[in-house]
Amino acid sequence: MTVKPDVETDLSLLLTAASAGADEAVRRKLEEAGFGDVRRSHGYVFQHLLDGPLTIGRLAELLGMTGQGASKAVKELEGLGYVLRTPDPEDARARLVGLTERGHHVVSEARAARGAFRDEVRTVLGEADTDQLLRSLQTLAVHTGGLDLLLRRKLKPAGGR
Numbered sequence: 001m002t003v004k005p006d007v008e009t010d011l012s013l014l015l016t017a018a019s020a021g022a023d024e025a026v027r028r029k030l031e032e033a034g035f036g037d038v039r040r041s042h043g044y045v046f047q048h049l050l051d052g053p054l055t056i057g058r059l060a061e062l063l064g065m066t067g068q069g070a071s072k073a074v075k076e077l078e079g080l081g082y083v084l085r086t087p088d089p090e091d092a093r094a095r096l097v098g099l100t101e102r103g104h105h106v107v108s109e110a111r112a113a114r115g116a117f118r119d120e121v122r123t124v125l126g127e128a129d130t131d132q133l134l135r136s137l138q139t140l141a142v143h144t145g146g147l148d149l150l151l152r153r154k155l156k157p158a159g160g161r
Contacts, residue, residue, distance in 0.1 A: 022117050029113035035106045037080050045073055046082070046099065046107050047153050053098030055088065064156065082106060 007013055023040060030038055048054060048062045060070035074097050077083040082103040088094035099107070122130045141147035149155040 022114075025117045025120065026110060026113040029116060030106065030109055033109045033113075035109060038082070038106055038110075042073075042077060042082065043110065044156070045077060046103060049083065049097065049099045049103070050107065053086065053096035055091075055094050055096060057094075059097060062153065064154075077103075 027040075030036070044063060045059070048059055054062070056067055056070050056074060059074070060067045063070055063073075065073075074083055074085065078085060081100060083097050084100050085095045085097050088096045118130075121133070125133065138147065141150070146155065
């Protein structure tokens with residue numbers, strides 16, 4: 001396949017295209033596993049609930065959004081069966097939001113789907129090139145600050161995805 005000259009050296013566009021392909025591969029795997037209703041943006045909520053239930057206020061703070069925005073996201077995820085609101089035993093006025101069994105299962109399936117994508121890349125590029133790609137992407141992610149944001153669960157959705 002030939003690549004347009006203005007694209008073949010545009011690292012940002014190539015990374016965006018590769019990321020979009022990876023996202024689509026993960027989405028297909030999740031759909032095959034019965035999670036066709038989950039969106040990438042849901043993962044930003046899930047990641048903050050992995051360590052246990054949170055109040056809407058705390059979740060909103062971690063997501064960098066308003067309480068109203070977080071409530072809307074939680075309501076959607078609750079309707080899909082991924083989260084559940086329960087009374088806060090320490091504050092009768094508050095409710096906690098936590099992952100359901102289905103919520104934990106979709107997180108596990110997403111991790112497996114990302115692993116399957118990595119394996120697919122190994123098949124296409126070979127072991128050595130894939131290892132080099134991973135090292136290079138890790139270095140770039142550190143340099144741009146993206147890895148730190150990811151590890152601190154502060155990475156925001158790109159373009160509203």
